[in-house]
Amino acid sequence: MPAFSANLGFLWTDRSLPEGIRAAAAAGFDAVECHWPYDTPAADIVAALKETGMPMLGLNTPRGDVAAGDNGLAAVPGREEEARRAIVEAVEYAVAIDCRAVHVMAGKAEGSQAFDTFVSNLAFAAETAGASGPTILIEPLNAHDAPGYFLSDTSQAATVIDAVGVPNVRLMFDCYHVGRTEGDVMDTFRNSLPVIGHIQFASVPDRGAPDHGDVDYGQIFGLIDALGWSAPLGAEYRPGPDTDASLGVRDWLATIAE
DSSP, rough: OOEEEETTTTTTTSOOOHHHHHHHHTOOOOOESSSTTTTTTTTHHHHHHHHOOOOOOOEEEOOOOOGGGGBOOOTTOOOOHHOOOOOHHHHHHHHHHHHHEEEOOOOOOOEEEEHHHHHHHHHHHHHHHHHHSEEEEOOOTTTSSSSSSSSHHHHHHHHHHHHHOTEEEEEEEEHHHHHTTSSOOOHHHHHHHEEEEEEEETTTTOOOOOOSSOOOOHHHHHHHHHTTOOEEEOOOOOOOOOOHHHHHHHHHHHHHHH
């Protein structure tokens, strides 16, 4: 059975981040990941991770001015200074909690100037993280959920990664976003495997628990396992108001992974 990581941006959101870590451990998850943990003191996260023995797999760079519509900054021309401050903040926080990856959010932009801006900022992120620091991830987001987002599909992401040209910039392969945008999750996964740094999942198209919808996760998990992927898969889906009740948690995940 695959290992699973609880994404605490969606799961146990009624609890503080440290309590979410403890809930994920109690539910039998193998790891945790989060979105924007910056309001929580790093020491509190470290204490919960140490207590539970859970690794923290990833966090996101700050999005910018969310009220003004920002959804990341790294590909937005003219905002390089803000983008780099966000990258430094994310990498420093990741190092403080021993987090394995930082997702650098591209933001809303388009065109060749945005491409060049993104590549330059990712090179900065890779240098800031260093060879022994967190992996830098980029993630294509579908246009239904993130209209105007610069990075929209895996082929574009592969082109960006190739242009940056360093080994610690990799793809966050979210089966949900791929399913919404590119359709064939299995073939896209096979083609993307050489550059994948982390995998996430949710049902398509409603982003709920993956026991329904257009993507057969029994097949997907089987393929991922057959191709030799052993790291935890990120459960980044919307469980409803009660995470434990809606998931059946570890037993439920085990059932759909058989």
